[in-house]
Amino acid sequence: MTEKSYTTTSAFPALTPGKLRIYSMRFCPYAERTRLVLEHKNIEHETVNIDLKQKPSWFWDRNPNGTVPILEKDDKVLYESLVCSDYIDEVYPNNKLTPSDPYRSARDRLIVELFSKAVTLFYKIAYGKDVPKDAIKGFHDALDPVEKALAERGTPFFGGGSVQMIDFSIWPHVERFDAMAQLVKEARVTADRYPKLTKWIENMGKVPAVQKCRWDTPAHVHFIETAKAGKPDFDVGL
Numbered sequence: 001m002t003e004k005s006y007t008t009t010s011a012f013p014a015l016t017p018g019k020l021r022i023y024s025m026r027f028c029p030y031a032e033r034t035r036l037v038l039e040h041k042n043i044e045h046e047t048v049n050i051d052l053k054q055k056p057s058w059f060w061d062r063n064p065n066g067t068v069p070i071l072e073k074d075d076k077v078l079y080e081s082l083v084c085s086d087y088i089d090e091v092y093p094n095n096k097l098t099p100s101d102p103y104r105s106a107r108d109r110l111i112v113e114l115f116s117k118a119v120t121l122f123y124k125i126a127y128g129k130d131v132p133k134d135a136i137k138g139f140h141d142a143l144d145p146v147e148k149a150l151a152e153r154g155t156p157f158f159g160g161g162s163v164q165m166i167d168f169s170i171w172p173h174v175e176r177f178d179a180m181a182q183l184v185k186e187a188r189v190t191a192d193r194y195p196k197l198t199k200w201i202e203n204m205g206k207v208p209a210v211q212k213c214r215w216d217t218p219a220h221v222h223f224i225e226t227a228k229a230g231k232p233d234f235d236v237g238l
């Protein structure tokens with residue numbers, strides 16, 4: 001199956017009975033959340049990349065929001081990255097990524113929710129044409145409670161001694177922080193303000209699933225710049 005993006009004119013690639021499929025976009029951080037879970041759990045699947053500027057009608061049929069990721073297997077369809085990741089974790093219980101303690105699980109969700117404020121500002125900073133100064137301050141302020149949560153846990157990963165769902169939910173946007181800082185240097189996440197977070201970034205860099213799914217900073221910068229110019233290079237290198 002081609003890695004190239006499917007567009008408005010692409011015929012629907014037939015499903016194989018019993019085979020799991022993810023609809024993705026190679027540079028999408030939300031799709032990366034679910035790709036990380038699939039990779040970490042070593043789950044066999046196929047990938048259909050979508051040209052998000054020219055979406056096929058069969059893509060819209062599967063998700064009225066028109067976003068990736070989407071999961072599909074036989075008659076089952078799901079979308080929204082966190083929903084997809086949780087579903088995979090429940091259906092394929094090897095290497096369980098979600099805590100069994102409901103309180104711990106809810107606290108993890110809370111941290112992902114806190115982090116989402118920084119994500120909103122990341123998009124303003126990295127993809128904005130004129131970046132307002134308060135966006136940069138807001139970004140750093142939003143990361144402070146995330147740093148604090150990691151410090152309170154005192155573990156190498158948010159999830160504890162090993163990588164968990166919370167880490168995979170936060171990681172993809174953090175992977176893009178260096179690219180953002182190359183475009184807007186005041187947004188850099190430094191070890192003096194975020195000692196735990198920067199150490200966590202180092203730890204995440206050693207996780208095999210992360211190594212498999214990640215892009216390097218120049219690739220992210222290229223994607224962001226092409227997206228800002230209105231022509232995202234979905235198929236770079238293919």
Ligand SMILES: N[C@@H](CCC(=O)N[C@@H](CS)C(=O)NCC(=O)O)C(=O)O
Binds near residue numbers: 067069081082
């Ligand atoms: N809340 C969604 C967000 C997904 C999302 O925004 N994905 C982007 C790509 S990174 C997308 O599909 N955008 C549609 C578009 O560009 O039209 C999730 O968590 O899955």
